[in-house]
Amino acid sequence: xxxxxxxxxxxxxxxxxxxxxxxxxxxxxxxxxxxxxxxxxxxxxxxxxxxxxxxxxxxxxxxxxxxxxxxxxxxxxxxxxxxxxxxxxxxxxxxxxxxxxxxxxxxxxxxxxxxxxxxxxxxxxxxxxxxxxxxxxxxxxxxxxxxxxxxxxxxxxxxxxxxxxxxxxxxxxxxxxxxxxxxxxxxxxxxxxxxxxxxxxxxxxxxxxxxxxxxxxxxxxxxxxxxxxxxxxxxxxxxxxxxxxxxxxxxxxxxxxxxxxxxxxxxxxxxxxxxxxxxxxxxxxxxxxxxxxxxxxx
Numbered sequence: 001x002x003x004x005x006x007x008x009x010x011x012x013x014x015x016x017x018x019x020x021x022x023x024x025x026x027x028x029x030x031x032x033x034x035x036x037x038x039x040x041x042x043x044x045x046x047x048x049x050x051x052x053x054x055x056x057x058x059x060x061x062x063x064x065x066x067x068x069x070x071x072x073x074x075x076x077x078x079x080x081x082x083x084x085x086x087x088x089x090x091x092x093x094x095x096x097x098x099x100x101x102x103x104x105x106x107x108x109x110x111x112x113x114x115x116x117x118x119x120x121x122x123x124x125x126x127x128x129x130x131x132x133x134x135x136x137x138x139x140x141x142x143x144x145x146x147x148x149x150x151x152x153x154x155x156x157x158x159x160x161x162x163x164x165x166x167x168x169x170x171x172x173x174x175x176x177x178x179x180x181x182x183x184x185x186x187x188x189x190x191x192x193x194x195x196x197x198x199x200x201x202x203x204x205x206x207x208x209x210x211x212x213x214x215x216x217x218x219x220x221x222x223x224x225x226x227x228x229x230x231x232x233x234x235x236x237x238x239x240x241x242x243x244x245x246x247x248x249x250x251x252x253x254x255x256x257x258x259x260x261x262x263x264x265x266x267x268x269x270x271x272x273x274x275x276x277x278x279x280x281x282x283x284x285x286x287x288x289x290x291x292x293x294x295x296x297x298x
Contacts, residue, residue: 023083026059034186038252039122040066042156042240045250047072051117054153056107056136061087063120064100072118074100077107108132108139116144116153121207126183126236126254127162127215127279129288134211134281155207157252159239162203166221166273166294168194169231169258179230179260181285186235186253193258196229196267197221200275211281218276220297223267229294230264232275233257259289265296272297 029035043063047053049071055064056077064076064087076091078084084104091100103110107121119140123131141152170192171179184190202217223229236254243250267273274295279288 023080023086026083026086030060030062035122035252036062038240038250039063039120039156042250043067043118043120044070045241045243046154046156047118052112052114053118053120054112054116056110056119056121056140057123057132058087058102059083059122061091061100061102063122065091065094065096067118067120068096068099072099075112075116076100076102077105077110078102079104079106107136109143110140111143111147115148118156119153120156122157124157124160124236124238124254126257127234127288128160128205128236128281129257129279129283129285132282133160134205134213137207138211138213152208157238157240158207158242160203160205160207161201161237161239162205162215163199163201163235163237164217164275164277165199165233165235166196166223166229166267166275167231167233167258168196168227168229169233169260171230171260181260181289182258183255184258186256188235188256190256193233194225194227195233196223196225196227197273198224199235213281214279215281216278218274220272220274222272223269226266226268228264228266229261229273231258231260232277232292232294234259234288257285259285259292261292261294265294267296 043066047067047070051072053067053072054075058076058078061076064074067074081104084102088102091097123133125131128134234257238252239249241250274297276293277291
């Protein structure tokens with residue numbers, strides 16, 4: 001893989017936890033039609049002409065362009081210099097250079113020069129791992145209220161729902177057994193995955209409210225079918241906006257993540273498992289995987 005630009009030399013954690021994302025990754029996100037279409041629908045619903053919209057962690061600037069198309073004035077904030085330059089160039093080429101101001105800055109330290117109507121922030125990874133969605137929005141709210149007081153802007157997404165379930169996962173790859181973290185499309189039925197219990201929500205994050213920075217989860221779950229629990233599947237559903245006129249939510253789900261556990265447990269339908277894990281928002285996949293503890297209760 002050839003990467004455009006170089007990682008900033010500011011420490012291993014910053015590289016691993018999402019403060020630096022290779023440009024190629026951002027380019028690939030343009031091809032994620034589910035993501036692009038869902039955010040466009042949410043922005044079309046929420047943003048009105050004349051509004052001031054801020055996008056935090058803007059990447060290529062495509063979401064800022066959607067707000068500009070709605071007649072908003074947009075401030076597009078991106079930390080990585082090469083990516084900010086790319087966003088500025090692409091927005092200008094698409095005719096939004098006058099309407100969208102690209103600022104190369106750390107979104108967690110950014111304070112707008114005037115009040116904001118809508119904030120768009122898509123620094124999302126399943127389970128709020130790796131990327132700094134929680135920290136950036138929490139910091140923005142502190143900076144914003146210090147500068148302007150009063151009501152906060154509307155956030156897109158509005159809510160993230162973090163969920164988990166025990167599964168049987170095939171870790172066989174052409175006869176090679178490799179129980180490693182894996183990701184798949186946000187569709188529950190998968191050829192390698194068998195659900196052994198329903199999804200359980202362990203966090204409902206409303207971005208206008210206090211955002212948790214740590215998730216310490218312990219919960220019993222009852223198996224609804226027999227099988228061998230050898231992994232936990234993590235799913236994050238994001239409510240981007242709610243259309244009250246249609247009584248419908250505009251949603252987008254991150255990729256599902258399946259993490260192996262140290263020792264498989266055979267379970268019968270109706271038996272209870274106790275799941276436990278503990279990790280920090282923005283933490284590594286490995287930190288969550290290492291904390292997994294699954295026990296058979298009854």
